[in-house]
Amino acid sequence: MTIQLKELAKTVLETEYAVRGPIVARAQELERQGKDIIYCNIGNPQALKQKPLTFIRQVLSICQYPDLMDKCPEQFPPDVIDVAKKVLDGTKHGVGAYSESKGVRLIREAVAEFIHERDGIPADPDAIYLTDGASKGVQTALRVLISGPQDGIMIPIPQYPLYSATLTLYEGKQIDYYLDENNDWKLSKEMLEVSLFEAKRFGVNVKGICVLSPGNPTGSVLDGDNISMIIDFAREHNLSILADEVYQENIYIPGNSFTSFAKVMGEKRERDVSLFSFHSCSKGFLGECGQRGGYMEIRNIPSEVVDQITKLQSISLCSNLTGQVAVYCMVRPPKPGDPSHDQYIAERDGILSELKKRALILAESLNKIPGIDCKAVAGAMYAFPKLALPPGRTDETYCMTLLEEEGICFVPGSGFGQVPGTAHFRTTILPPTDKIQSVVERLKKFHLSYK
Numbered sequence: 001m002t003i004q005l006k007e008l009a010k011t012v013l014e015t016e017y018a019v020r021g022p023i024v025a026r027a028q029e030l031e032r033q034g035k036d037i038i039y040c041n042i043g044n045p046q047a048l049k050q051k052p053l054t055f056i057r058q059v060l061s062i063c064q065y066p067d068l069m070d071k072c073p074e075q076f077p078p079d080v081i082d083v084a085k086k087v088l089d090g091t092k093h094g095v096g097a098y099s100e101s102k103g104v105r106l107i108r109e110a111v112a113e114f115i116h117e118r119d120g121i122p123a124d125p126d127a128i129y130l131t132d133g134a135s136k137g138v139q140t141a142l143r144v145l146i147s148g149p150q151d152g153i154m155i156p157i158p159q160y161p162l163y164s165a166t167l168t169l170y171e172g173k174q175i176d177y178y179l180d181e182n183n184d185w186k187l188s189k190e191m192l193e194v195s196l197f198e199a200k201r202f203g204v205n206v207k208g209i210c211v212l213s214p215g216n217p218t219g220s221v222l223d224g225d226n227i228s229m230i231i232d233f234a235r236e237h238n239l240s241i242l243a244d245e246v247y248q249e250n251i252y253i254p255g256n257s258f259t260s261f262a263k264v265m266g267e268k269r270e271r272d273v274s275l276f277s278f279h280s281c282s283k284g285f286l287g288e289c290g291q292r293g294g295y296m297e298i299r300n301i302p303s304e305v306v307d308q309i310t311k312l313q314s315i316s317l318c319s320n321l322t323g324q325v326a327v328y329c330m331v332r333p334p335k336p337g338d339p340s341h342d343q344y345i346a347e348r349d350g351i352l353s354e355l356k357k358r359a360l361i362l363a364e365s366l367n368k369i370p371g372i373d374c375k376a377v378a379g380a381m382y383a384f385p386k387l388a389l390p391p392g393r394t395d396e397t398y399c400m401t402l403l404e405e406e407g408i409c410f411v412p413g414s415g416f417g418q419v420p421g422t423a424h425f426r427t428t429i430l431p432p433t434d435k436i437q438s439v440v441e442r443l444k445k446f447h448l449s450y451k
């Protein structure tokens with residue numbers, strides 16, 4: 001007899017991942033039937049026509065097929081060839097061979113240098129793990145922290161479902177802390193305390209807190225004071241911090257800027273709080289989701305625990321080498337004076353200014369629809385507006401009907417978590433500007449007649 005559903009682990013059956021859930025499955029089915037679907041469900045820039053950066057693709061091409069350097073050197077600027085040679089040397093055997101478990105040392109050194117330059121603090125290549133996207137790093141950190149079903153991790157609500165799904169899978173307790181929608185999704189110490197004390201009251205052993213800045217789906221960006229408060233809170237309650245910083249380049253409101261947890265920890269000379277931070281090639285202006293490049297940096301973690309993390313990483317031998325090379329390109333872009341520099345900057349700025357424009361247009365146009373309330377999209381790649389719905393309707397039924405009638409694929413707010421009794425949807429800001437306008441017009445028509 002074949003394997004039966006009932007034989008699977010309860011944790012597997014209970015794990016949910018809304019951004020690829022039933023609405024997306026239905027969208028794909030409708031598309032196969034010939035319906036035109038606009039996918040606004042996932043932060044996958046190149047699926048929505050964002051062009052890859054030339055520099056990265058050129059370096060990747062040579063790393064995949066080094067003969068290109070002899071066959072058509074004129075196709076590549078000299079700095080690209082130098083970078084590709086350097087990276088290939090660093091891998092020792094090219095991108096077709098496993099690297100050491102943490103990833104190619106040369107690339108980890110480049111990541112450490114990037115953190116040092118970004119934050120003005122020392123960074124250790126041995127505390128850096130190259131991972132298959134940020135997702136694998138997050139999963140490793142959660143795997144290490146959860147030692148049994150009594151252990152819990154605090155996550156923001158709304159949150160990116162990687163966190164809830166992985167916690168379910170690893171049998172940890174999800175402890176929700178709510179972001180304040182009426183205050184631009186800000187996070188407050190009171191909210192953290194309420195959720196922590198509630199969890200403790202139920203006997204949960206709270207081990208860590210996840211923070212997303214800029215946030216998904218909220219886009220909110222934490223400032224240094226907020227981060228410092230979270231570090232103090234973590235120290236006071238013996239929590240490790242997981243800092244998801246994959247959207248660090250996606251900040252749209254003038255005056256806002258990215259501050260890393262590592263930087264604030266460095267400034268505070270914090271030694272007692274363990275930190276896992278994550279970055280990725282999938283977001284920012286690279287949008288290289290399919291290359292699966294990312295890294296995890298750890299701080300204040302005892303060497304015996306580091307060994308265990310390395311052991312976990314070594315079970316899958318190493319992260320994919322193409323993704324590792326993409327990480328190198330992310331952290332070591334062309335410098336002023338390099339032949340590729342001007343094109344790189346033009347492409348980068350073109351993408352970022354488009355995203356900024358779309359963030360603004362989307363929030364503004366959504367707010368013109370009666371019954372939809374959208375906070376400013378301060379960062380990341382999403383809007384998460386609140387919906388006023390007719391009695392008896394949920395955001396799930398709303399999003400499914402919108403898909404069936406208008407071919408627009410949003411994710412219902414329930415997939416990210418929300419204050420009970422409220423309804424939201426999440427849409428990316430990624431479709432080209434003319435498409436965003438058409439999405440909003442169709443949404444308005446649908447929304448006004450939704451019963």
Ligand SMILES: Cc1ncc(COP(=O)(O)O)c(C=O)c1O
Binds near residue numbers: 132162212279280282
């Ligand atoms: C907040 C957040 N963290 C992590 C990820 C995972 O990214 P990656 O492609 O690097 O695994 C995403 C993807 O959308 C995300 O939104």
